[in-house]
Amino acid sequence: MKERDLEESSDEELIKLIAAGDAGALRVLYDRHVGWLVIRLAHRCSDREIVDEVVQDTFLAVWRGAGRFRGDGPAAAWIWGIGVRRLVERFRRRPLPRWRREGSETEPSAEELVLLGIEHGDLAKAIDRLSPELRAVLRATVLDGLTTREAAGLLGIPAGTVKSRMVRVRRELREALT
Amino acid sequence: MSWHVDHELLVHYQGGRLGDTASFSVEAHLVGCAPCRRLISDAIDPARRDQLWAGVIDRMDWPDPRRAERALARVGVPAHTARLLATTPSIRMPWLLSMVTVLVAAVVASHSFGEGPFLFLVVAPLVPVAGIAVSFGRSIDPLYEVGLATPTGGFRLMLIRATSVLVSSLAVSMVPAVLLTEARWMVVWMIPALAVTVLTLLVSTVISVSAAAGVVCTLWLVGVAMTELGASTRYAAFGASAQMTFGGLALGSAALLMIRRQSFERVGHDWKETG
Numbered sequence: 061m062k063e064r065d066l067e068e069s070s071d072e073e074l075i076k077l078i079a080a081g082d083a084g085a086l087r088v089l090y091d092r093h094v095g096w097l098v099i100r101l102a103h104r105c106s107d108r109e110i111v112d113e114v115v116q117d118t119f120l121a122v123w124r125g126a127g128r129f130r131g132d133g134p135a136a137a138w139i140w141g142i143g144v145r146r147l148v149e150r151f152r153r154r155p156l157p158r159w160r161r162e163g164s165e166t167e168p169s170a171e172e173l174v175l176l177g178i179e180h181g182d183l184a185k186a187i188d189r190l191s192p193e194l195r196a197v198l199r200a201t202v203l204d205g206l207t208t209r210e211a212a213g214l215l216g217i218p219a220g221t222v223k224s225r226m227v228r229v230r231r232e233l234r235e236a237l238t
Numbered sequence: 239m240s241w242h243v244d245h246e247l248l249v250h251y252q253g254g255r256l257g258d259t260a261s262f263s264v265e266a267h268l269v270g271c272a273p274c275r276r277l278i279s280d281a282i283d284p285a286r287r288d289q290l291w292a293g294v295i296d297r298m299d300w301p302d303p304r305r306a307e308r309a310l311a312r313v314g315v316p317a318h319t320a321r322l323l324a325t326t327p328s329i330r331m332p333w334l335l336s337m338v339t340v341l342v343a344a345v346v347a348s349h350s351f352g353e354g355p356f357l358f359l360v361v362a363p364l365v366p367v368a369g370i371a372v373s374f375g376r377s378i379d380p381l382y383e384v385g386l387a388t389p390t391g392g393f394r395l396m397l398i399r400a401t402s403v404l405v406s407s408l409a410v411s412m413v414p415a416v417l418l419t420e421a422r423w424m425v426v427w428m429i430p431a432l433a434v435t436v437l438t439l440l441v442s443t444v445i446s447v448s449a450a451a452g453v454v455c456t457l458w459l460v461g462v463a464m465t466e467l468g469a470s471t472r473y474a475a476f477g478a479s480a481q482m483t484f485g486g487l488a489l490g491s492a493a494l495l496m497i498r499r500q501s502f503e504r505v506g507h508d509w510k511e512t513g
């Protein structure tokens with residue numbers, strides 16, 4: 061397919077072409093998705109080398125596994141699912157100290173909190189009131205869609221701890237919102 | 239969608255200076271919003287983007303790691319060992335399935351002749367020997383001489399492969415053993431299996447590995463037959479004293495194997511040339 065046609069194709073069409081072995085389509089998909097993937101992964105792992113490795117693994121997995129894309133959700137969600145699991149696998153293979161896993165997150169400024177309060181209301185405040193450990197578990201399980209075991213691998217804590225922290229998250233959010 | 243990531247939020251998110259809650263919102267939004275994804279993607283250094291792409295292209299033609307290899311890597315086996323194990327013929331699925339078939343057939347035949355688990359006990363220890371016979375040698379390893387020059391070559395390579403063969407053979411033998419025979423027969427073949435396997439490796443330092451497997455198989459069959467014919471009770475070849483003998487044989491062979499380990503490092507030895 062011509063390059064301009066590829067540029068105008070949807071992600072789903074590109075993935076179909078990739079499944080048929082079209083490397084040009086992979087290039088276009090890569091250009092569309094590499095940026096946010098790098099940055100989102102960097103929020104979960106501050107080691108740039110590992111992030112780069114995981115990003116490459118992810119697009120190779122897309123290249124080889126495009127036929128398995130069922131198209132029942134956004135392509136970006138599928139790509140993220142692959143990426144975050146590669147990251148979990150990477151941690152399992154060679155664990156990093158915890159401080160190197162966490163992204164370079166700092167507390168939000170008061171100004172941001174105010175803006176967010178307007179934007180998201182009570183839920184944002186309730187989430188902000190959770191301890192950082194609880195928020196990390198919430199992110200891994202809810203936002204990243206990982207299983208308990210995978211979340212444990214990503215965060216470097218036992219699976220039982222993930223479960224008990226999720227129980228606490230639910231309790232604290234329920235209390236804050238009712 | 240009415241809500242979009244504004245520039246300030248985006249910059250903070252990229253720099254990792256956004257709080258968790260806001261990051262959650264941004265990330266959840268990005269999954270479904272192509273324009274915002276494009277905005278954020280533009281911020282990444284083009285040099286890094288190209289460099290990453292070059293790495294992807296580079297590896298696109300590499301062979302896909304086998305499922306077995308990925309599974310091994312997941313349970314903590316180092317990547318290079320996983321690759322070695324995954325290329326060992328006797329731990330591949332078709333081989334394992336054929337071994338299960340042989341063992342199940344042995345159990346069924348044994349039962350239909352009114353022999354209880356006897357035939358199974360005779361055949362089960364030969365499974366790892368057969369596995370060894372098809373796992374080593376030049377015929378499966380075109381880079382044999384190259385391998386010898388590496389730190390993992392020779393003896394260590396042999397140990398890694400032999401261990402994988404032994405473990406997988408014991409595992410597949412457990413399938414018919416658990417399903418089809420009484421509990422007390424489930425384990426009595428294990429020490430003989432270990433003994434004949436180590437003996438095969440030892441003999442393979444002198445003659446080719448397939449010949450060694452043949453010799454040991456014959457010895458085993460003749461030995462069992464003679465013990466059974468000469469003894470007053472059935473299953474004498476698997477009784478307590480026989481187990482002691484096999485245990486001793488395994489230890490003795492292992493000791494001799496350690497002494498003769500140099501023969502695994504030599505190019506042109508029979509061990510490498512057949513398989």
